[in-house]
Amino acid sequence: MSSEGGGDVLARLKANIEAVTKDAGESLDWRTFEEAELVLPKQLTAAEQTHIVYSLVAIIPNLQQDPTPAANLLVRLLQDYSYTDVLSLGSSNIPWTDGLAVGEHMVSFNGLMLNLLEKATVQLTDAAHVASMLDTMLALVRLWLCTPDTGIASRASKLLRRLLEVDREIQSDPGAPVRGGQGLVWKRIFGDRNIYGTIFEATTLSGPSSLKMSKNQRTLAQARLLEWLPTIGSMDWSAIARSHHDDIESTYGVKEGLLEFAALRMVDYKDDVLMHRCLVDFYSELLLSNRASSAGVASATDSPALRYMIASGLHARTGAIYLQTPGSSADPLEAMFLYGPAANYIATQMPKQVTDHLHGALDLSPAKWAHAESPKHDLHLMASLPRQALLPAGSTAAQWNQTPLSLLPSRSTSADVLNTLATILRGPDEEPMIFPGGWVTEVDDGVRQTEAAAARALYYNYLSHDQRFWNNIATHADTVALKDLALSAINCLVAVTTAKWSTKPDMPLPTTIATPDHGHLAILSPPALEYALPYLLKPAQSFANIVGGRGDTESAAYQIATAKFDAVRALHDRIQSQAQEQPEEGFEEILRTLNKRLAEGPLSREGEVGGRVGTMEL
Template sequence: MADWTYQRTLEHIKALAGDPDLPPDHRIFDEAEMVLPVYFASNKGRHEDLEILMRTIAANLTDSRRADHAAAVNLLIKLFDGWTWQQVCDFGTQSIPYKDGLADGDAMVPFNRLMIALLSKATQSPSDAEHAASMHETMQALVRLWLCTNDMGVASECAELLLNLLKVDIGAPVGGGGLGLVWKRIFSDRDVYNVFFSSTSQFVADGRSKAQKTIAQSRLLDWLPHVATLNWGAVANVHHADIENAYGSNGGLLSYVSTKMVDVKDDLLMHRCLIDFYSNLLRAQPPEDVCSGTQYSSMALQYLTEHNLHTRTIAIYLQLPEAQTDAFETPFLYGSAANYVATYASVYPDHFIGSEMRLLIMKRLHTTLNRRPAYWSQQDSPKHDLHVLASLPRMSLLPNRDGNGPFSGTPVSYLPCRATNADVLNTLATIFKGPPPNRVRPGSSNHLDGAFRKRNQEEAAAARALYFHYLASNPGFWENVVSHADTIAILDCALAAINLIHSVITANWSILRPSLDLPQMNFATPEVGCISILSPPAMQHIMPYLIRPPRTFANLVGGRGDTESAAYKVALAKYDALNALSTCLQAEVEKSPEDGFDGILATIRKRLATGPFSREGEVGGSIGTLES
């Protein structure tokens, strides 16, 4: 069959070359795409036949009389699968028109994809990447195509290709195996470097509309943090001062992108994208130990702080005059600014706790979360503020550093558990769950590792303290959570309630020495989350809920469909929570066999053996459905 497919495809391509008006037979090309790549990959002796077919296709692509080459290009891309860069070069470095194939235009999209597919072969080794970097006009055309094309798929492939070339050729100074020739081509070559500026500046008249320039700006904003992760100096340092100064920048590419490229007064959408860029930039650089010894910062945070971008962005969230935004702009930018605050607080917790912004942010949360009980269940949730709250260091959420102040002193106290919503329940789940266990940054110093371990232990202890503070302040907490989990009609709230149960079961808790003070309570305060679930007041509500069969709507006429799907999602989440309880409890039994949890564990395993959707109690309902 493969031989017949090969012959038929070759004959059809020759027929297309002889008659430009003959339409391509897509069935032939589709069959060839499925059969021939696999066939030639497993029959290396037929490589000569493969090259004949590929060269015939390539020759046909140069026929300007034919408008549609997409089918042939797709087949050629498939046939190049598994090739190395050296094989591509042997196929015809001189005859492959990389520069022309990377030209912008709707009709050029198939050729763009082919050239990108071929150049991607150079990402397999540093030497291949260096060879690709030596093609000056090709690299310039690739950068221009990425920023200027109207095809989102082509732009995404270009961005990925450029990033992969930089990764493989990252250079000796930052730990890679290459010589940095790709980096030199992109940042040291004046012609290539200038494309970043000319393609994104609104002040360069090149025939492209403002909307097209805006798209180019957003692509550069999305790509640059990834490059900053690989080599901060490449994006921050000055490379060609005359080019950078011509576009109003007194620094490198980062300075232009973060302060000059976007007109924040004229383009509100791009202002929002710019704030998201700041957040991504914070994540690009992990915290480092700087001179203070206790304040962990990074090059990214220092840069944003020095250029007043850090303060101005937080001011948008705090709605301070320093934000320099009007009443119309603030609601549109608020979510992105809140995300920046959340990123800053979660990635740089020590810096956040030691900053002047901490008290202002806490004050803002007290204002935005202090609402009437009916508000939470009947109106839109303040999800951006809840995101900030869930991202803050838990030690900063305690009533005070020792945990012995009034619980009303923390914004967590405003979160209701009765008249509530899914966002609130998920926020509580995040806070009570604690930090990820054993979080250590790879490649960091022993001093930093010790600091991170201490921070994790503090966060774990604070999560436990906040849980018991909240439980003491809300005695009906678990009764309300089970009520929400059992209300399948409100699916998002039910799933959030089960997520809260699951988070406490698997919580990463710890106890500091000296320990954080807990409120006066008439029940036990276990050190482990799963044990707290098996202790009053949680046990009388959680265990019966997890053990009993899930609710089902099979006893209703027409019970299948969306409602039954919701019931299954809840049942599956409930089953996962019970399974997590079994796993955690088994670990506790192995550590302390004398605690007497064997009977509970046996009961849990018996329920787990029936599966997520136990059929107990459904016989009458099923018969009722059949009779109807």
């Protein structure tokens, strides 16, 4: 021990561990453990570290209190240990199975055991060793599906995927030699009756189960299984599609395997619209995950996942939600909730066909855009497409004309068009889907970053080919007589201001205009600077002499003024954050101007004079 202060911490730590060893009811000194976690790992000698590790391994299983401080310190001390090093502590000394027990009071203990098992995802032999521990694997699967803690469930799910990935057998061609792992983890999960049966027991709503779980808990388990299966299918489609234990499967009304159970039998989609939506998202992810990875597939539309979806009738059922055919949904609100995921499913299955369809459906004259009934279903489909599917191959006019986004007008337009633009240009929605009990779906950060970068590229490409865009948006936003159009124009402005963008070098960007990384900086750059900012800074239009007046929250003028005020606030907040991060960039003047506008409120006195009413330029 090289530090005097560290020596004091070590002495106090040893004394507390010794006291707890003698009496399991003795309290852990949280402060000492927290100090030790920060100070000791870099100062302990090898002998001292080994002694502390063995001492902690010995006391944790017998603690009669929250083991968090001891578990956290042990994780820190074992940070550089390999799985082999962990085993050298003695498998009998490590409570693998007990540490994976389900319970709110077990979270820190669960985290410790998962941390140790995660070390086995590097080497084939380590994964094989984990597979040999039947009780541990059973406890891990049960923990994944049954724990109330979302973080633990997510880590357990990833651990199972990584163990399967490192252990999978790889055969490029039928006659080629098998490479990779021995497949022992696969055999354990799918071949062991107890583990395989536990998956059914934890997720069934009507079949037999020895697990005491509420309906909400089973719904969480279902969502976790639906999130896990597509990735496993991309590694080995037959593992999820074929039967492994026909007697277990038949008990739950299944003739084949886990895929049939999850896709067709498990979810009560008629009475649970949230799980129905989760199920439709599962279908999309199943297609996406198994489209490019399946060996021997002739085309993107000829994958085992798509063939299964068609053969089982799920393809037609999901398509009917998008097409809104009679009987596809009895509840109009439910149909609206499911429409976006169904459109995404269709887009995932055939993006080229979808974009070709949109080209035909959205190729309308200016008069039809402004006055005819809006093609709202096709606009909804476009907004549900992955943004990458809308990207042009390059920034030339000919390449831009190949994307259906080029057909959306900003001048002779409609509220539906502008709201669609706002949705696309804002970027991906970061809000996760929340299930009863607080579990949330995982967000694939790579997908989100790609979508965010695509949104930025689409904005600048659209702007470079419609440089009157912000002039038109400002005009529409100031047209009080057409409330819906004005509100949708303001929605566009807010969407860009608060855009969730990122940057990627492979995204096509125009070279004729500035392309800042953030939406609020785009508002401060030409051509938005010439139109959007002056619109925000000038007083709101008023209908005071005609209807409602200042105090009438139902009036068009008041609603538009309030939306405009919120847009000013959004821009102010983004620039203020930027100024705090980069104080040398000189945002003080624009912040003073925005603060002055905010101080005036939604309807300033100047805006009331004359009772002005905007009219749309036709």
